[in-house]
Amino acid sequence: MVFTSEPIIHLEKVCVFQGLDAILQDVNFTVEKDEFVFLIGRTGSGKSSLLKTLYADLPLKMGTAQIVGFELEKIKNKDIPFLRRKLGIVFQDFQLFNDRSVAENLFFVMRATGWKDKTKMKNRMIEVLLKVGLADASTKMPHQLSGGEQQRVVIARALINNPAILLADEPTGNLDPDVADGIFKLFQEINKEGTAVLMATHNHDLLRKYPYRVLKCEKGKLLDSKTADISIDTSY
Numbered sequence: 001m002v003f004t005s006e007p008i009i010h011l012e013k014v015c016v017f018q019g020l021d022a023i024l025q026d027v028n029f030t031v032e033k034d035e036f037v038f039l040i041g042r043t044g045s046g047k048s049s050l051l052k053t054l055y056a057d058l059p060l061k062m063g064t065a066q067i068v069g070f071e072l073e074k075i076k077n078k079d080i081p082f083l084r085r086k087l088g089i090v091f092q093d094f095q096l097f098n099d100r101s102v103a104e105n106l107f108f109v110m111r112a113t114g115w116k117d118k119t120k121m122k123n124r125m126i127e128v129l130l131k132v133g134l135a136d137a138s139t140k141m142p143h144q145l146s147g148g149e150q151q152r153v154v155i156a157r158a159l160i161n162n163p164a165i166l167l168a169d170e171p172t173g174n175l176d177p178d179v180a181d182g183i184f185k186l187f188q189e190i191n192k193e194g195t196a197v198l199m200a201t202h203n204h205d206l207l208r209k210y211p212y213r214v215l216k217c218e219k220g221k222l223l224d225s226k227t228a229d230i231s232i233d234t235s236y
């Protein structure tokens, strides 16, 4: 028997808009289950706008896009929370509630995404913190953690609902190189366990060190290292 699985992301002829401005045109790409993909490009080239389109923060006005089973050209506002439950979203600035403990930060997302059973919530909290190497951090306040640890909490939060893909926008941006490397390795481990990763980054070291597929925003287009020759050494 042959098992086929739907790609996690499939875009055809997509135009990414910010208001009336077309930032990227004729965007076509597919991300398969388990893939790790870098998204690169100069500042202002459209990386964040593309990611925002994928998690329906920007509306899809042209083209077709399927992501984790949702059709973005048809998606209704009421369905967007359900889409986001199947995505893990990680930004550069950590966006934790600073007046709540790590556990409360995680419980907040669980409650917002329909979790009710306290025992299950506690168990899931322990699981995701263990996964990111912060098993002893649940009672700490964010300010008691280093930048790298805070980013680990954000990744734990993104993992709560077992997402099919992590969308990460410069997740190592504000971190020292060693800490950034640790965070990157965590993304790799999560990927090896079966979660696809699409990561926007300016980090040349990571690109040189890890030869994953690259999507590059350039002059209003999206280039794909699967089909185009993308040099990562040129400035971007």
Ligand SMILES: Nc1ncnc2c1ncn2[C@@H]1O[C@H](COP(=O)(O)OP(=O)(O)OP(=O)(O)O)[C@@H](O)[C@H]1O
Residues within 6 Å of the ligand: 018, 019, 023, 041, 042, 043, 044, 045, 046, 047, 048, 049, 050, 217
């Ligand atoms: N909220 C917004 N409203 C209008 N235009 C925006 C908005 N956010 C971004 N833009 C514009 O969209 C274009 C792409 O920006 P975007 O943030 O997607 O680029 P980026 O590649 O992620 O940049 P960076 O690497 O600096 O994060 C830029 O011209 C930017 O000025």
